[in-house]
Amino acid sequence: MFTTEFLDLPALDSAHGCVSLPGSKSISNRVLLLAALSQGTTTIHDLLDSDDTQVMLAALKQLGCKIKPDSVTPGQAIAVTGIGGQLPGGTSATLFLGNAGTAMRPLTAALALLGGNFEMTGVPRMYERPIGDLVDALRQLGCRIDYLRDQGFPPLKIGAPDFSQFSSLPIQVRGDVSSQFLTSLLMALPLLAKDRDVTIEVVGELISKPYIHITLELLTRFGIEVRNDNWQRFVIPAGSRYRSPGAIHVEADASSASYFIALGAIATGAADEADADNAAEPKSIRILGVGRDSIQGDIRFIEAAQAMGAQVENGPNWLQVSRGSWPLKAIDLDCNHIPDAAMTLGVMALYADGVTTLRNIASWRVKETDRIAAMATELRKLGATVEEGADFIRITPPAARADWKAASIHTYDDHRVAMCFSLAAFNPAKLPLRIEDPKCVAKTFPDYFETLFSVCQSACQQIPVICIDGPTASGKGTIAAAVAEALGYHLLDSGALYRITGLAASRAGLELDEANEETIAEMALDLPVRFGADQRVWLGDEDISLAIRTEQAGMNASRVSALPAVRAALVDLQLSFQQLPGLVADGRDMGTVIFPHAPLKVYLWASAQCRAERRYKQLISKGISANISTLLADLEARDARDMQRATAPLKPAEDSLQLDSSEMTIEEVVVQVLTWWQERQPFGRA
Numbered sequence: 164m165f166t167t168e169f170l171d172l173p174a175l176d177s178a179h180g181c182v183s184l185p186g187s188k189s190i191s192n193r194v195l196l197l198a199a200l201s202q203g204t205t206t207i208h209d210l211l212d213s214d215d216t217q218v219m220l221a222a223l224k225q226l227g228c229k230i231k232p233d234s235v236t237p238g239q240a241i242a243v244t245g246i247g248g249q250l251p252g253g254t255s256a257t258l259f260l261g262n263a264g265t266a267m268r269p270l271t272a273a274l275a276l277l278g279g280n281f282e283m284t285g286v287p288r289m290y291e292r293p294i295g296d297l298v299d300a301l302r303q304l305g306c307r308i309d310y311l312r313d314q315g316f317p318p319l320k321i322g323a324p325d326f327s328q329f330s331s332l333p334i335q336v337r338g339d340v341s342s343q344f345l346t347s348l349l350m351a352l353p354l355l356a357k358d359r360d361v362t363i364e365v366v367g368e369l370i371s372k373p374y375i376h377i378t379l380e381l382l383t384r385f386g387i388e389v390r391n392d393n394w395q396r397f398v399i400p401a402g403s404r405y406r407s408p409g410a411i412h413v414e415a416d417a418s419s420a421s422y423f424i425a426l427g428a429i430a431t432g433a434a435d436e437a438d439a440d441n442a443a444e445p446k447s448i449r450i451l452g453v454g455r456d457s458i459q460g461d462i463r464f465i466e467a468a469q470a471m472g473a474q475v476e477n478g479p480n481w482l483q484v485s486r487g488s489w490p491l492k493a494i495d496l497d498c499n500h501i502p503d504a505a506m507t508l509g510v511m512a513l514y515a516d517g518v519t520t521l522r523n524i525a526s527w528r529v530k531e532t533d534r535i536a537a538m539a540t541e542l543r544k545l546g547a548t549v550e551e552g553a554d555f556i557r558i559t560p561p562a563a564r565a566d567w568k569a570a571s572i573h574t575y576d577d578h579r580v581a582m583c584f585s586l587a588a589f590n591p592a593k594l595p596l597r598i599e600d601p602k603c604v605a606k607t608f609p610d611y612f613e614t615l616f617s618v619c620q621s622a623c624q625q626i627p628v629i630c631i632d633g634p635t636a637s638g639k640g641t642i643a644a645a646v647a648e649a650l651g652y653h654l655l656d657s658g659a660l661y662r663i664t665g666l667a668a669s670r671a672g673l674e675l676d677e678a679n680e681e682t683i684a685e686m687a688l689d690l691p692v693r694f695g696a697d698q699r700v701w702l703g704d705e706d707i708s709l710a711i712r713t714e715q716a717g718m719n720a721s722r723v724s725a726l727p728a729v730r731a732a733l734v735d736l737q738l739s740f741q742q743l744p745g746l747v748a749d750g751r752d753m754g755t756v757i758f759p760h761a762p763l764k765v766y767l768w769a770s771a772q773c774r775a776e777r778r779y780k781q782l783i784s785k786g787i788s789a790n791i792s793t794l795l796a797d798l799e800a801r802d803a804r805d806m807q808r809a810t811a812p813l814k815p816a817e818d819s820l821q822l823d824s825s826e827m828t829i830e831e832v833v834v835q836v837l838t839w840w841q842e843r844q845p846f847g848r849a
């Protein structure tokens with residue numbers, strides 16, 4: 164997951180490949196609650212690991228459910244042992260539910276019926292999301308719920324219910340604000356249906372029926388057959404009891420699939436339509452985990468995408484999407500049946516041949532953020548003309564390539580805004596795009612951007628490289644790592660490759676000189692090297708992270724690096740590090756030889772005395788003994804060799820910015836490099 168302040172997406176050209184999507188959030192949290200209310204243990208496969216499921220799991224643990232293992236582990240099922248429809252008397256807890264509507268609403272209903280003393284809290288945005296209609300419905304039954312701040316909104320206090328006034332009259336709930344209210348009642352009211360039918364009556368038009376469909380399907384899996392009278396009345400029959408299905412699979416999120424369906428429709432055409440080679444090879448996006456048999460309403464996003472031009476093939480649990488019409492066709496669509504996925508249509512509209520109108524989307528206004536306002540604001544930043552109304556949005560794409568703008572997309576702590584806007588990186592103007600606060604995707608799809616990059620292609624010159632070259636101990640490695648972390652970029656420590664080559668050659672008993680140049684170059688071509696987490700380096704099965712950091716290893720590196728054949732042998736390996744979303748490369752010739760077109764080249768240096776002192780401290784802190792005057796002499800010898808060698812000598816690239824770090828702290832250097840980088844971006848200062 165990208166936890167950086169922002170993530171810059173370079174212009175993307177095309178997409179092709181296969182993605183496996185994470186489990187659905189709606190299904191995950193419903194299954195968790197139903198498993199928690201049931202008797203016995205439910206083994207849940209493919210549960211989504213996200214902020215919303217984590218708060219739900221934490222809450223269930225507080226309520227006394229057993230969860231094994233303790234948290235969601237990739238590839239491993241999770242077992243939830245439920246409370247069997249009953250909490251121990253006097254249970255009390257403060258439950259923090261973040262910004263998870265799928266936890267706050269159903270848990271409020273269930274706990275208000277179960278009884279106990281609870282405070283239901285969350286993040287500030289949760290306190291702006293209405294819950295009054297659900298509370299009103301529950302109060303009709305005798306539930307005790309108080310507002311702790313604003314009337315109609317969390318946080319809430321729940322006390323012991325008094326069902327003495329509970330009659331057989333239907334419980335009324337509004338259906339036109341959020342379908343989660345009805346879902347919450349449907350999941351919780353079987354608790355009251357032991358010896359009589361419980362009837363729920365919907366007041367007003369029921370929005371988001373597909374989500375109710377998911378709820379009903381899952382209730383069936385847990386032994387509760389609700390009678391659905393035309394989406395207006397729902398009857399939970401007397402004698403209903405939650406029964407664990409034993410094991411259950413969570414299907415992949417159909418809303419998450421929408422980004423990849425759109426990707427197939429937008430980006431699988433040839434990067435350059437005139438390029439015959441590309442045109443010959445059909446490209447597509449294959450999506451695993453969700454397909455024709457999905458119980459999720461958002462699967463009908465496929466129809467909307469097809470209407471805009473996507474070509475879609477499907478199987479029970481897979482989809483395959485490629486570009487059909489291009490440009491996409493503008494549509495005018497009632498989106499009530501696909502409220503979440505419809506946001507993706509808003510970004511597809513940027514690539515359409517006319518004006519797209521998405522209607523009946525009033526519920527967007529009360530989601531993670533006011534999504535109509537958010538979409539309108541951010542689409543305008545990209546150059547679109549947007550009209551918004553209480554329950555619709557109308558989008559006119561940028562008139563021509565030159566009308567597109569490079570935008571920094573604000574994401575409003577809304578995962579879907581972040582994910583759908585990433586698709587604007589395919590703009591024909593080849594402009595980069597900034598996504599602010601990319602970690603907000605953690606709500607439903609923590610590795611969204613990694614998954615996206617894994618199937619996207621971009622021309623080499625579009626993937627940015629920041630080069631940091633300079634003499635030994637100037638701080639290149641330290642600064643490069645910090646800059647890469649701040650930007651979410653990959654890191655190339657090119658010196659490590661020469662160090663590894665030097666180590667391997669000296670272990671093989673070779674003199675590190677011209678006589679062995681070809682032999683060492685062949686070794687360099689075939690090094691079984693692997694870079695792991697925490698900057699660990701492996702040669703075959705051996706962790707050589709420390710062995711390559713000694714001054715002797717540095718000296719050996721300097722020797723082998725003077726051999727032109729060795730340098731040539733390492734070129735392709737170095738180039739292969741230039742991957743989405745970008746690269747920070749440190750070394751001697753990053754800017755002069757390996758990445759001559761890099762948009763930012765920094766030549767970092769410091770006085771020899773200062774560098775010798777830094778290296779001394781560094782070695783001592785690693786427990787390696789050292790002597791300053793020897794270090795100074797070695798470092799000057801290394802500088803001389805690096806600067807005087809015939810091939811790729813150390814020197815500032817003509818277009819580099821020089822930075823003397825002698826009097827600067829590490830933080831100051833990092834800030835300077837990031838400032839230079841920001842100044843080169845079309846977004847303005849962050």
Ligand SMILES: Nc1ncnc2c1ncn2[C@@H]1O[C@H](COP(=O)(O)OP(=O)(O)O)[C@@H](O)[C@H]1O
Pocket residue numbers: 633634635636637638639640641642777778780781824827828829832
């Ligand atoms: N601006 C700086 N001020 C003080 N110490 C620094 C600075 N930059 C780097 N260092 C320290 O100097 C040592 C050498 O830095 P390193 O990144 O290994 O250099 P290089 O990769 O250029 O050989 C490290 O211990 C690092 O923490």
Ligand SMILES: Nc1ccn([C@@H]2O[C@H](COP(=O)(O)OP(=O)(O)O)[C@@H](O)[C@H]2O)c(=O)n1
Pocket residue numbers: 634635636637639640657658659661662717720721722724725749750751752753801805
């Ligand atoms: N791009 C590069 C990187 C390192 N090198 C050589 O490899 C040696 C070790 O590189 P390094 O970056 O790990 O060394 P330090 O700067 O950390 O001492 C340097 O002394 C250079 O001679 C090179 O020639 N070209």
